[in-house]
């Protein structure tokens with residue numbers, strides 16, 4: 571399966587002499603594309619700003635709606651890109667978008683073993699640890715160890731499934747709705763849905779952060 575970065579992958583800006591080989595190469599390609607008139611500086615800036623504008627808030631809203639509305643959840647799980655479009659979330663850059671739901675018996679964890687494929691329109695930029703070699707390796711070899719590092723002890727009778735993202739396939743985890751939140755509305759529930767819970771390494775919060 572092809573494993574190439576999508577158009578939403580960005581390099582960190584910074585002084586060029588401090589950049590590594592691949593970043594220098596990316597800048598060199600950018601310079602050539604601008605020089606040849608394929609794209610302009612403004613196009614690139616606009617795209618970078620568009621990418622930066624995406625945050626995990628989109629994912630949190632979707633999860634909170636799934637928690638409160640079973641019909642929404644069923645539609646979202648069956649056809650996530652259409653539901654995103656209806657909500658004004660542009661997920662068109664995702665090829666296959668798969669929604670995974672944590673249950674009492676099964677929990678899901680997402681990794682990209684080769685690089686950093688991530689559902690950016692839904693969760694924004696991936697955290698640095700997601701891109702680290704340590705996470706990419708450990709997530710496959712010992713996902714329970716990773717969760718323990720995040721402060722989560724998963725019971726032995728709960729099955730852990732690890733999903734490897736690629737350019738063609740991106741995943742979003744719906745964490746379990748925390749106990750004691752039956753009276754909360756969508757806006758309050760959104761505050762409980764963290765980025766890490768949607769990657770699957772943590773549970774949702776049981777109370778909003780201070």
Ligand code: FE
Nearest residue numbers: 682685686687
């Ligand atoms: Fe990747």
